[in-house]
Structure formats: structure tokens, C-alpha cells
Amino acid sequence: MSTDHHVVIVGGGPGGYESALVAAQLGARVTVVDSDGIGGSAVLTDCVPSKTLIATAELMTEVASAAELGVNFHDHEGDTATTIQVDLGRINARVKQLAADQSADIARRLEKEGVRVVRGRGRLAGPDRVQVSLADGGEETLEADAVLLATGAAPRTMPSAQPDGERILTWEQVYDIPEVPESLIVVGSGVTGAEFASAYLALGIDVTLVSSRDRVLPGEDADASAVLEEVSTRRGMNVLKKSRMESVSREGDTVTVTLTDGRSVQGSHCILALGSVPNTADLGLEESGVQLDEGGFIVVDRVSRTSARGVYAAGDCTGVLMLASVAAMQGRIAMWHFLGDAVAPLDLKKVSSNVFTAPEIATVGWSQQAVEAGEILSETVMLPLAGNPRAKMQGVRDGFVKLFCRPGTGIVVGGVVVGPRASELIHPVSIAVAESLTADQLAQAFTVYPSLSGSIAEAARRLHHV
Numbered sequence: 086m087s088t089d090h091h092v093v094i095v096g097g098g099p100g101g102y103e104s105a106l107v108a109a110q111l112g113a114r115v116t117v118v119d120s121d122g123i124g125g126s127a128v129l130t131d132c133v134p135s136k137t138l139i140a141t142a143e144l145m146t147e148v149a150s151a152a153e154l155g156v157n158f159h160d161h162e163g164d165t166a167t168t169i170q171v172d173l174g175r176i177n178a179r180v181k182q183l184a185a186d187q188s189a190d191i192a193r194r195l196e197k198e199g200v201r202v203v204r205g206r207g208r209l210a211g212p213d214r215v216q217v218s219l220a221d222g223g224e225e226t227l228e229a230d231a232v233l234l235a236t237g238a239a240p241r242t243m244p245s246a247q248p249d250g251e252r253i254l255t256w257e258q259v260y261d262i263p264e265v266p267e268s269l270i271v272v273g274s275g276v277t278g279a280e281f282a283s284a285y286l287a288l289g290i291d292v293t294l295v296s297s298r299d300r301v302l303p304g305e306d307a308d309a310s311a312v313l314e315e316v317s318t319r320r321g322m323n324v325l326k327k328s329r330m331e332s333v334s335r336e337g338d339t340v341t342v343t344l345t346d347g348r349s350v351q352g353s354h355c356i357l358a359l360g361s362v363p364n365t366a367d368l369g370l371e372e373s374g375v376q377l378d379e380g381g382f383i384v385v386d387r388v389s390r391t392s393a394r395g396v397y398a399a400g401d402c403t404g405v406l407m408l409a410s411v412a413a414m415q416g417r418i419a420m421w422h423f424l425g426d427a428v429a430p431l432d433l434k435k436v437s438s439n440v441f442t443a444p445e446i447a448t449v450g451w452s453q454q455a456v457e458a459g460e461i462l463s464e465t466v467m468l469p470l471a472g473n474p475r476a477k478m479q480g481v482r483d484g485f486v487k488l489f490c491r492p493g494t495g496i497v498v499g500g501v502v503v504g505p506r507a508s509e510l511i512h513p514v515s516i517a518v519a520e521s522l523t524a525d526q527l528a529q530a531f532t533v534y535p536s537l538s539g540s541i542a543e544a545a546r547r548l549h550h551v
């Protein structure tokens with residue numbers, strides 16, 4: 086299929102590059118304008134680096150239970166080794182290399198598919214025109230039949246908590262610290278804060294997590310966050326709840342986080358995980374008829390259209406659901422819609438997501454909060470992993486499987502898995518939710534014996550009605 090359409094995409098993250106691939110596949114001429122490197126924040130500073138760091142943290146978590154499984158470590162003289170140390174320099178070098186390689190892989194793929202990549206900063210000059218300030222100087226104007234905005238978001242900071250790049254850090258700056266922090270304070274207990282706190286704790290660092298709410302991960306399943314809090318505290322994390330940060334300051338090698346109630350906590354380093362602000366300033370949006378909400382996010386409908394005809398938007402700059410997978414899907418939907426391919430509107434109730442803590446927390450579909458708020462009628466079953474034979478063999482005690490299904494039909498509408506590799510275990514539940522399978526259908530599929538996924542089938546069996 087070939088069209089005469091020229092699609093201009095501003096931003097080279099998952100929202101941008103995934104839509105470029107779809108537009109090219111559908112025969113459009115495609116230009117991606119990107120200022121900071123193909124792959125975007127997802128590949129260069131956020132998802133890929135953090136999950137690479139967490140891969141080492143996972144290994145450390147497993148090693149911590151080695152003795153229980155009969156493995157001891159000895160030093161070169163045969164004495165029992167009491168500590169295992171990480172080489173943070175090597176970890177960080179690996180993180181940065183892996184991110185750079187991934188970015189290069191995506192750039193090669195775009196080139197192979199005939200997508201033109203322009204290095205520079207794009208700005209709308211009307212709904213059908215993008216003005217680019219080129220990275221190597223000069224300007225270029227691109228005429229477009231459709232524009233997709235996928236400019237992402239950046240870490241939020243506060244005037245009273247300014248990162249210095251050395252000891253007071255955003256999540257983008259953590260891979261440049263040369264020394265292992267003696268004591269780390271993570272401010273913010275949303276997904277990003279919880280992931281970094283959990284990862285650095287597993288790497289053997291003294292961690293304090295400052296949460297303004299009465300629990301960590303306030304947006305997640307309450308039972309899941311209770312497990313995470315219990316496990317993290319047991320492993321030595323200092324969790325400060327109902328503790329709102331007022332300011333972060335540094336004196337020499339000491340960082341002080343002052344709380345609004347007057348208390349303070351000190352450490353050698355601090356990571357600010359205060360959420361994100363959309364990259365939508367100075368993009369010529371309002372002048373071109375693109376509506377923003379009060380938070381500065383671009384308003385889109387479920388096929389990624391903005392209020393300006395021919396201008397679409399995808400990813401973090403829309404604030405719909407800040408995940409790489411959602412950014413990519415919004416971008417693909419925009420291109421399917423514009424180029425006339427079959428398209429279904431974005432359905433957030435089918436999105437599966439994961440918090441990469443130890444243990445992991447994976448969710449899909451309707452949540453317990455929604456059930457309790459009466460937004461949906463659902464039966465619930467929750468099964469601890471501790472009773473699962475594979476979990477016993479692996480020394481896994483923490484975690485559970487929770488399923489939600491409609492009372493009359495038994496159709497599975499959501500689920501939560503807490504445990505090691507929950508991100509992989511959630512997939513059968515995602516399929517059930519996406520395909521409206523019943524709990525009985527989910528229960529009838531064979532699972533391997535012994536396996537953690539056996540608990541998903543067992544939970545589904547418990548929802549059976551005679």
C-alpha cells in the first residue's frame with residue numbers, strides 16, 4: 086500500500102518511533118523530528134536504564150536467599166563470605182551502554198523502513214507545518230498532511246528541591262554518580278520512587294523512602310502495596326509515611342530533606358521522584374488550535390486526535406497513562422486512524438502494567454478500588470503464593486494472585502499478581518481480560534506442575550459456581 090501522505094512526527098520516543106513504523110508500513114512518507122536521541126526518554130533515561138539497573142537488583146535479591154537454598158559463598162581463603170558487593174561503576178556503565186545500543190537499534194530500524202530522521206527541535210507553525218531548529222544550526226520547515234506530537238515529559242522539580250546532578254538527583258541523573266551512596270533518600274513513593282528505593286536497597290544501600298501518603302504506591306492495589314511495604318521494611322528500608330517533603334538542601338557531602346511538619350532526614354544522596362511535567366511549552370500548540378488541559382497536557386480523544394484537525398498526539402505529553410506501552414499504542418492508533426487502516430479506540434481497561442520492585446506488582450483491568458467504589462460489580466478471590474509448591478521450592482513466601490470476575494457471567498475483568506516476575510505471570514490474566522474469557526476458561530487451560538502460574542489457574546477455579 087502506498088499513499089501520497091507526508092506524516093511528520095515530533096519526538097522520537099515510543100510514542101513517536103512506533104507510530105513512524107506503522108505509518109511507513111502503511112505507505113506514508115514519514116519524517117521524525119527528534120531533539121535528544123531516538124528512543125526518547127523511555128530508552129535513554131527512564132524505562133530501559135531503570136530496568137537494566139533493576140536486573141542487577143533482582144540478582145542481588147535472589148542471591149540474598151542463597152543460604153536458605155543451600156548455597157554458601159566463601160572468600161579465597163575458604164572463609165565464609167559475609168557480604169556481597171556491587172560495583173556501581175560497572176552497573177552504570179552497562180546501563181548507559183545498553184541504552185545507547187537500544188537507541189542505535191531503533192534508529193537503524195527506522196532507516197531500514199525508509200523513515201527520515203531530522204535532528205532538531207520541532208515546533209508547530211500551524212496544524213499542517215512543523216518548523217525545525219536543526220541540531221547543527223539552521224531551520225527547516227516541513228509541510229505535513231498529518232502531524233503527531235509525541236514530545237514526552239520531564240521530571241518535576243520544585244524551587245525548594247533543586248537537583249544539583251551530584252547528590253540531589255532526578256531519575257535521569259542517577260547513572261552518573263561515581264560513588265556508591267552511603268545512605269540514599271528517595272522522595273516520592275509512586276511507581277518511580279518505589280522502584281528506585283527497592284533497587285538500591287537490594288544493591289546493599291541504606292535507603293529511606295519519604296512518602297507523603299499513608300502508604301507507599303497510593304495508586305496501586307492496597308493489598309499489593311501492603312506486601313511491598315512489609316517486605317521492604319523487613320529488608321531494612323526506612324519508610325517514612327505521611328511525610329511531605331518541604332525542601333531538599335545540601336551541605337558538603339550531606340543532603341537534608343526537611344518535612345513540612347518540621348522533622349528532617351539526612352543522607353548522602355537524594356533522588357527526587359515527584360512525577361513528571363509534559364514537554365508542551367513553546368511548541369506553538371495553542372496558536373495552532375491544539376487544546377491543553379490545566380496541567381499542560383495535550384487533550385486527545387481515544388483515537389489520539391487533538392482539537393486541531395490533522396494533529397494527533399501520543400504518549401506522556403497527553404498524560405493519558407504514562408507508560409511506554411500506552412505511548413506506543415496511542416501512536417499506532419493515530420496512524421491507523423489517519424491512514425485509514427482498521428482501528429479500535431484505546432481501551433485503558435486492557436492495559437497491563439508492572440511495578441518493578443521486589444516483589445513485582447503487576448495489574449490489569451478493573452481494580453479493587455473501582456470494585457469498592459461500586460464502579461463495577463465483581464467477585465474477588467485472593468490466593469497467597471506461599472501455598473504454591475513451586476514458590477515453596479524457590480523459597481518465595483511473599484505475594485499473591487488476585488482475580489476479579491463478573492458475578493453472573495464469570496467473565497474475568499481484572500487481576501493483580503504480586504511476586505517474583507509478576508510482569509510475566511500477568512499475561513494469561515491480560516489475555517482473559519482482553520478476550521472476555523470466563524474464570525472457568527482461564528482455569529481449564531493447563532499450567533505446568535509445579536509453576537507459579539498454577540496459582541492463577543487455582544484462583545480462577547475458586548471463582549467457579551456450581
Ligand SMILES: Cc1cc2nc3c(=O)[nH]c(=O)nc-3n(C[C@H](O)[C@H](O)[C@H](O)COP(=O)(O)OP(=O)(O)OC[C@H]3O[C@@H](n4cnc5c(N)ncnc54)[C@H](O)[C@@H]3O)c2cc1C
Pocket residue numbers: 095096097098099100101118119120121122124125126127128130131132133135136205206207208235236237238256277364368399400401402406407408409410411412
Ligand atoms: C524512571 C522511569 C521508569 C519507567 N519505566 C517504565 C517501564 O518499565 N515500562 C513502561 O511502560 N513505562 C515506563 N516508564 C514510562 C515511560 O518512560 C514513558 O511513558 C515513555 O517514555 C513515554 O514515551 P513518549 O514517546 O511519550 O516520550 P519520551 O520517551 O519522553 O520521548 C519523547 C522524545 O521527544 C523529544 N522531544 C521533546 N520535545 C521535542 C521537540 N520539540 N522536538 C523534537 N523532539 C522533542 C524528547 O527529547 C524525547 O526524546 C518509566 C518512566 C520513568 C520516569
